[in-house]
Amino acid sequence: INDSAQYDDPETDRFFMRMSFISEEGRGLQELREGLAEVANDFDMSFDIHDVHAKMKVVVMVSRFGHCLNDLLYRWRIGALPIDIVAVISNHLDYQKVVVNHDLPFHHVPVT
Template identity: 75%
Template sequence: LEAGFPEVAEPFAMTYAFHDSATPMKVVLMVSRFGHCLNDILYRWKIGALPIDIVAVVSNHFDYQKVVVNHDIPFHHIPVTKANKPEAEARIMEIVTSTRAELIVLARYMQVL
């Protein structure tokens, strides 16, 4: 896969990396008001079927704060409006940077980034 992938990536100007699956990837989950994707990811993570390290959950609503905190995962509420969108996105990037996240999963996060 690693040897053949440059041929696929080049026409799309893709940057990519391969990771050792034995080392869980650091993930930030983002969710809005619909929690079914978040709940599914948390369940699979909890039973060991999804070998990731969830370093934070970001949401523009408080709906799933208790669910996240009950899993001992840091929850970050960042409200987004037309007026504060650039600042909100900067705060999200601060969380990604400070947690050293390698992947952001939009678990029904309903904002255009």
């Protein structure tokens, strides 16, 4: 186990746990899912398991302040963020050229 965090939600009376671990050599993701499914079924639990090496698809939303967008795009471009930015959405056209220059789709949603 590399990392573990948990919390409960009193409103729904549910317990949540997020855990990061390295599996034994040779155990695949499907085998882990099947093994956890048996335990989850016995205890009426639900679970999700994800490969940390698979890049998460991300949509970035930006308003008038572009410093965070520029930082995210830079870190994504150099490979420092393990994500796959699939689009940028904004309620302003201010950063459309910046986004298009990164070969990403830009979607304008004029909301105030």
